[in-house]
Amino acid sequence: MIEEKIIELGYELPEAPKPLAAYIPALKVDNLIFTAGQLPTVKGELKYTGKIGADLSEADAQKAAEISALNCLSVIKSVIGNLDQIEQVVKLTVFVNSADYFTNQPKVANGASELIAKIFGEKGKHVRSAVGVNELPLNAPLEIEMIVKIK
Amino acid sequence: MIEEKIIELGYELPEAPKPLAAYIPALKVDNLIFTAGQLPTVKGELKYTGKIGADLSEADAQKAAEISALNCLSVIKSVIGNLDQIEQVVKLTVFVNSADYFTNQPKVANGASELIAKIFGEKGKHVRSAVGVNELPLNAPLEIEMIVKIK
Amino acid sequence: MIEEKIIELGYELPEAPKPLAAYIPALKVDNLIFTAGQLPTVKGELKYTGKIGADLSEADAQKAAEISALNCLSVIKSVIGNLDQIEQVVKLTVFVNSADYFTNQPKVANGASELIAKIFGEKGKHVRSAVGVNELPLNAPLEIEMIVKIK
Numbered sequence: 001m002i003e004e005k006i007i008e009l010g011y012e013l014p015e016a017p018k019p020l021a022a023y024i025p026a027l028k029v030d031n032l033i034f035t036a037g038q039l040p041t042v043k044g045e046l047k048y049t050g051k052i053g054a055d056l057s058e059a060d061a062q063k064a065a066e067i068s069a070l071n072c073l074s075v076i077k078s079v080i081g082n083l084d085q086i087e088q089v090v091k092l093t094v095f096v097n098s099a100d101y102f103t104n105q106p107k108v109a110n111g112a113s114e115l116i117a118k119i120f121g122e123k124g125k126h127v128r129s130a131v132g133v134n135e136l137p138l139n140a141p142l143e144i145e146m147i148v149k150i151k
Numbered sequence: 152m153i154e155e156k157i158i159e160l161g162y163e164l165p166e167a168p169k170p171l172a173a174y175i176p177a178l179k180v181d182n183l184i185f186t187a188g189q190l191p192t193v194k195g196e197l198k199y200t201g202k203i204g205a206d207l208s209e210a211d212a213q214k215a216a217e218i219s220a221l222n223c224l225s226v227i228k229s230v231i232g233n234l235d236q237i238e239q240v241v242k243l244t245v246f247v248n249s250a251d252y253f254t255n256q257p258k259v260a261n262g263a264s265e266l267i268a269k270i271f272g273e274k275g276k277h278v279r280s281a282v283g284v285n286e287l288p289l290n291a292p293l294e295i296e297m298i299v300k301i302k
Numbered sequence: 303m304i305e306e307k308i309i310e311l312g313y314e315l316p317e318a319p320k321p322l323a324a325y326i327p328a329l330k331v332d333n334l335i336f337t338a339g340q341l342p343t344v345k346g347e348l349k350y351t352g353k354i355g356a357d358l359s360e361a362d363a364q365k366a367a368e369i370s371a372l373n374c375l376s377v378i379k380s381v382i383g384n385l386d387q388i389e390q391v392v393k394l395t396v397f398v399n400s401a402d403y404f405t406n407q408p409k410v411a412n413g414a415s416e417l418i419a420k421i422f423g424e425k426g427k428h429v430r431s432a433v434g435v436n437e438l439p440l441n442a443p444l445e446i447e448m449i450v451k452i453k
Contacts, residue, residue: 020408022415023430027392029334029451032180034393037431090178091185095433098286105288106171113173128174129188129296131246132286135400135434137407145431149180183331241329242336249437256439257322264324279325280339280447282397283437300331 002083005119006070016078017041017071020137025075032090033079033148038071039140040064049139053102056141064141065094065111072146073119080150089116089126090147097141098132105130112144153234156270157221167229168192168222171288176226183241184230184299189222190291191215200290204253207292215292216245216262223297224270231301240267240277241298248292249283256281263295304385307421308372318380319343319373322439327377334392335381335450340373341442342366351441355404358443364413366443367396371414374448375421382452391418391428392449399443400434407432414446 006013019025019036026035040047040063048064050056056064069092077083094109096102109130116124136143157164170176170187177186191198191214199215201207207215220243228234245260247253260281267275287294308315321327321338328337342349342365350366352358358366371394379385396411398404411432418426438445 019430021412021430021432022419023394024427025429027390027427027429029390029392034429034449036429037433088178088180090180092174093431095431096286100285102286103288103290105286110172117173125175125178127176127178127185127187127296128170128172129244129246129294130172130288131188131284131294132288133433134285134402134436135398135404135407137405137432137434139405143431143433145429147185239329239331241331243325247437251436253437254439254441256437261323268324276326276329278327278329278336278338278447279321279323280395280397280445281323281439282339282435282445283439285436298336 002119009118011070014042014070014074016074026079028079031150033076033150035072035075035146037143037145038068039137039143040067046138046140048141050141051097051099052108052141053099058104058107061108061141062111065108066115068142068144069112069115072144076148085150086123086148087151088149089120089124090149091126092128093145094130095133095143096130097136105132153270160269162221165193165221165225167225177230179230182301184227184301186223186226186297188294188296189219190288190294191218197289197291199292201292202248202250203259203292204250209255209258212259212292213262216259217266219293219295220263220266223295227299236301237299238302239300240271240275241300242277243279244296245281246284246287246294247281248287256283304421311420313372316344316372316376318376328381330381333452335378335452337374337377337448339445339447340370341439341445342369344369348440348442350443352443353399353401354410354443355401360406360409363410363443367410367413368417370444370446371417374446378450387452388450389453390451391422391426392451393428394430395447396432397435397445398432399438407434
């Protein structure tokens with residue numbers, strides 16, 4: 001159902017991105033799944049790069065946030081097999097590669113939060129922190145980690 | 152008891168701040184409550200803004216940290232009804248909007264940690280990360296998220 | 303066994319670092335242990351300082367990450383008594399003090415992740431976020447927090 005909803009909304013669940021290094025992309029601990037920080041990569045390549053407020057518009061940054069959120073779902077699926085197992089999206093932490101004076105991290109992070117809300121409805125109501133950072137891996141515009149509770 | 156203690160200490164538990172965007176301010180997962188990142192807002196307005204070490208003194212930053220901590224408690228209360236349900240404050244993550252060369256993030260974060268200790272005593276002994284960041288939403292001087300365990 | 307493995311690999315489990323401020327270094331919540339953010343200190347002194355990509359090489363930064371990871375284990379031991387109680391290393395969050403244009407946070411964080419993998423084998427397979435930040439406490443080159451699950 002959830003995967004059909006993703007397609008119905010005009011999105012595609014990507015292949016689970018491979019970690020950049022010596023860790024795993026998602027882990028189940030009791031009834032929680034923790035993801036590694038996900039960059040906005042498509043098939044292993046960053047779809048967007050650079051600092052928001054300088055190299056990248058807010059609109060493009062929101063699209064990048066959508067991609068990172070889908071990558072989170074993809075790595076979660078790689079652990080639990082089926083996104084319908086998700087009972088509740090718990091938390092997103094959104095690290096935003098911010099140019100000097102860029103203070104609209106919440107709007108950027110909404111790219112992820114609003115997509116999660118559309119996909120999951122009530123089950124998608126999550127808490128969130130959105131913070132600026134000065135640099136991110138591979139010059140990615142943002143990095144998102146997710147915690148979900150499963151049934 | 153806890154809310155009386157807050158008043159006795161000379162503080163006030165604010166109205167729960169509204170999220171800036173498409174997320175909820177706090178969420179219960181089993182016996183844990185996770186908050187969204189809380190800015191030092193009072194009635195929807197930032198009480199302090201700017202970078203610590205440039206625009207803001209450490210003393211004012213500590214007051215800002217107190218406000219963010221109280222906002223965390225307020226959004227937790229909005230989920231559990233009564234702060235006496237808190238068995239243990241588990242973790243604070245404190246993101247400090249830092250001017251170049253400002254490296255006293257722990258002292259700033261103590262504004263929050265010491266207030267939590269005064270309010271909760273043994274139950275307030277938490278772990279904490281305090282890190283500098285270059286930008287925060289609305290140019291807030293800090294953002295704090297909290298995890299607590301409830302009974 | 304785990305502590306022998308640490309020695310066998312040529313490392314030493316340090317004395318648990320004292321918190322810089324009003325918090326505790328590690329906390330047990332049900333079957334999880336959360337650590338406070340750990341700096342690369344040895345006997346209370348930072349072994350490395352400065353921004354990676356400017357003041358510090360990637361190789362030294364990886365050594366700093368090893369020290370912070372060992373400090374995480376040390377504070378966990380201070381709570382559970384014996385590292386053999388660890389069933390799974392769950393998550394590392396690695397905040398990297400990054401010079402402008404330094405985007406190799408994953409390589410730096412591998413200093414920690416690879417050591418954890420060597421020490422714990424399958425039980426060491428964790429998720430991870432590595433992000434750049436512009437300043438850290440005491441001008442530390444990185445700060446690492448860890449979550450583990452115990453038996």
